[in-house]
Amino acid sequence: MTMKDVAIIGVGLHPWGKFPEKPWTQMAKEAIDEALADAGVQWKDIGFVISGSQLWGGRKGIYSGTYTEEVMGNIGLPVVNVNNACATGGTMLTVAAMAVASGAADLVLAVSADKSAKGFFPALPVYHEEPVPSDDTLRWNMGLPNPVYWALEMRKRMLKYGDTEEHLAKVKVLMSKHGKLNPKARYQREFSLEEVLASAMVTDPLRLYEICATSDGAGAAILCSKEKARQYTSKPIYMMASALGSPLYGDPTARIPVVSITPKPGVPVISESWVAAHRAYEEAGIGPEDIDFVELPDNSAWHVLQYIETMGFCGEGEACACLDRGDFAIGGRIPVCPSGGFSSFGEATMAQGFAQLYEMVLQLRGVCGPRQVEGAKVGMSEVYGAAGNNAAIILRK
Amino acid sequence: MGENKQVLIGENLFDMSGGEPALIVTHCKSCGDYFFPKTFTCHNPECKEKDVEDTLLSRRGVIENYSIMNYPPPPPFVAKDPYEPIVCAAVKFPEGIVIIGMMENMTADQVKIGMEVEVTVGTLYTNKNGEDIIAWKFKAV
Numbered sequence: 001m002t003m004k005d006v007a008i009i010g011v012g013l014h015p016w017g018k019f020p021e022k023p024w025t026q027m028a029k030e031a032i033d034e035a036l037a038d039a040g041v042q043w044k045d046i047g048f049v050i051s052g053s054q055l056w057g058g059r060k061g062i063y064s065g066t067y068t069e070e071v072m073g074n075i076g077l078p079v080v081n082v083n084n085a086c087a088t089g090g091t092m093l094t095v096a097a098m099a100v101a102s103g104a105a106d107l108v109l110a111v112s113a114d115k116s117a118k119g120f121f122p123a124l125p126v127y128h129e130e131p132v133p134s135d136d137t138l139r140w141n142m143g144l145p146n147p148v149y150w151a152l153e154m155r156k157r158m159l160k161y162g163d164t165e166e167h168l169a170k171v172k173v174l175m176s177k178h179g180k181l182n183p184k185a186r187y188q189r190e191f192s193l194e195e196v197l198a199s200a201m202v203t204d205p206l207r208l209y210e211i212c213a214t215s216d217g218a219g220a221a222i223l224c225s226k227e228k229a230r231q232y233t234s235k236p237i238y239m240m241a242s243a244l245g246s247p248l249y250g251d252p253t254a255r256i257p258v259v260s261i262t263p264k265p266g267v268p269v270i271s272e273s274w275v276a277a278h279r280a281y282e283e284a285g286i287g288p289e290d291i292d293f294v295e296l297p298d299n300s301a302w303h304v305l306q307y308i309e310t311m312g313f314c315g316e317g318e319a320c321a322c323l324d325r326g327d328f329a330i331g332g333r334i335p336v337c338p339s340g341g342f343s344s345f346g347e348a349t350m351a352q353g354f355a356q357l358y359e360m361v362l363q364l365r366g367v368c369g370p371r372q373v374e375g376a377k378v379g380m381s382e383v384y385g386a387a388g389n390n391a392a393i394i395l396r397k
Numbered sequence: 398m399g400e401n402k403q404v405l406i407g408e409n410l411f412d413m414s415g416g417e418p419a420l421i422v423t424h425c426k427s428c429g430d431y432f433f434p435k436t437f438t439c440h441n442p443e444c445k446e447k448d449v450e451d452t453l454l455s456r457r458g459v460i461e462n463y464s465i466m467n468y469p470p471p472p473p474f475v476a477k478d479p480y481e482p483i484v485c486a487a488v489k490f491p492e493g494i495v496i497i498g499m500m501e502n503m504t505a506d507q508v509k510i511g512m513e514v515e516v517t518v519g520t521l522y523t524n525k526n527g528e529d530i531i532a533w534k535f536k537a538v
Contacts, residue, residue: 117471119471120468120470120471121471122471122473123472135434137407138406138407138410138434138532140471140473140474141406141474141521141530142497142498142499142521143470143474143476143485143499144470144497145471148464148485151464152463152464152487152497155462155464156462159462159510200467201465201467202467202468203464203466203468204464204465204467204505205464249440249441249443254487254497258497259433259434259496259497259498260434260494260495261487261494262430262432262493262495
C-alpha cells in the first residue's frame with residue numbers, strides 16, 4: 001500500500017472564532033464527533049491517533065492526542081503527537097496517511113484543537129525558560145512579531161514586480177467574498193476595497209485587514225485504505241499526495257524567526273513551500289494545470305500573491321495580473337481559498353490545516369452550495385509554519 | 398543610553414573592543430559563507446570541510462529592505478507609551494550576509510532602500526524592572 005491508496009472517509013470542524021470558556025479538549029471532541037458521524041463509525045473503531053496542538057491552550061497541548069484520547073474515553077490507542085509549527089495540520093495528515101499505508105491500523109484519526117493568543121502572537125509560554133537564547137528569543141526581544149517578516153517579503157515584491165498596496169487590499173476583498181458564504185468561518189461578511197485601504201497600517205506595507213486574525217479552532221479527519229473506504233461511506237475522497245517540505249540552503253526569504261539570511265542565487269523564495277508543492281505534484285503525477293482549486297496559507301495578503309507563484313499557478317511576478325483578471329475567484333481560472341481562507345477564519349495555528357482539509361473534502365463532494373467550485377475534481381492545499389515547516393496535500397474525488 | 402542597568406539580549410552578538418561595535422559572525426573558511434549569530438558549524442550542505450572561525454563583520458552595509466512597526470510589538474517587548482513606530486531594516490553587508498535589525502533614531506519617512514548604514518548598539522526597550530535591553534541596531538552613516 002502507498003500514500004495513494006489512502007482515503008478520507010470523515011471530516012469534522014469546530015467553527016473558528018474565540019471561545020474563551022471552552023477548553024480545547026472540548027473543541028477537539030466536537031470535531032471528532034462530527035468526523036465519526038460523517039464516516040459512520042464509532043470512537044471504539046479508531047485504531048490510531050495523530051494529534052498536534054500549540055501551547056496557547058496550556059501545557060497539555062504538547063501531548064494533545066494523549067489528552068484527547070482520555071476525553072473521548074481511554075481505549076489504549078497508539079498516539080503520536082506532532083509539532084511542525086503552523087504546518088502541523090498538513091503534517092498530521094501525512095503521518096496519518098503513512099499510518100494507514102503501513103497497515104498500522106484500519107481507521108486512523110487525525111485531530112487538532114488550538115487556542116490562540118490575542119493580537120500579535122507573542123513568544124510562547126516556554127520562552128522564558130530557554131537556557132541559551134536562540135534566534136527566536138532574540139527576535140521577540142527585538143520586537144519582531146510574525147507580520148514584520150511578511151512585510152519585508154512584500155516590500156521585495158513591490159520593488160521587483162510593481163505589486164501595489166491596492167493589490168494587497170484586493171486580496172482581502174476576494175477572500176471576504178468567499179468567507180461570507182462559509183458558515184464555519186469567523187468573519188462572514190464582505191469587506192470593501194475602501195474599508196481595507198482605510199484600515200490601520202500595521203507592519204508597513206501590510207494593513208490590519210490584510211493580516212489574518214488569531215483564532216481558536218479544531219478539526220478532525222478519519223482515514224482508511226482506499227480498498228476499505230466503500231465499506232464505510234459512499235463518498236470517499238482520495239489522497240493523491242501528501243508531501244512535507246523544509247527549506248533549501250541559501251533561501252533569500254527572511255523566514256520566521258531568523259535575524260540573518262545567507263542568500264544564494266537561484267534558490268526560490270519560501271523554498272520549503274516550493275519544495276513541498278513540487279514534491280506533491282511529483283507524488284501525484286500531475287501539475288498545477290490539473291488542480292481545480294487551492295487552499296493556501298493566507299496568513300497575510302502577501303502570502304496569496306507569493307503562494308500562487310510558488311505553487312506554480314502562474315509565472316514569477318504574474319500574481320497581481322492574475323488577481324486583476326479575476327483568476328482567483330470562485331468561477332475563475334484557479335479559485336483561491338473558496339473557504340475564505342485564514343483571512344476569514346483567523347489562524348488557529350496547528351489546527352489550521354484541518355480548516356483547509358474540511359473545505360477540500362466538501363468541495364470535492366460537491367456540497368458547498370453558493371461557494372461550490374463547479375466540477376471540482378482535484379483540490380490542493382498548503383500550510384506554512386515557522387522555522388521553515390511546510391505540508392502540501394492533493395486530494396481527488 | 399541612560400542611567401538604567403543595561404542587559405544584553407544575548408552573549409557574543411557584537412564586539413566593542415575596537416571602540417566601535419562590530420557584529421560577531423562565523424565565517425566558513427572552506428566555502429566562504431557567513432552566519433549570524435555565531436555558530437559552531439557551517440550550515441552549507443555542499444560544504445565538506447566546514448572549517449569555521451569567528452570573526453567581525455564589516456561595520457557598514459546597505460538597507461536592502463525595511464518595514465515600519467506601526468503597532469507596539471508583543472511581550473516580552475515593552476513598548477513606549479505613547480508608542481513611536483519602529484523602523485526595522487534588512488541590511489546587506491559586503492560579505493553577502495543580510496542582517497535584520499532596528500534603526501536607531503530614524504523615523505518612517507527617513508528610511509530608504511539603498512541607504513548606507515553602520516552597526517551601532519542601542520536600547521530596544523526598558524523592561525518592567527527598569528533595565529534597558531540592549532542589542533545591535535543600525536544608524537544612518
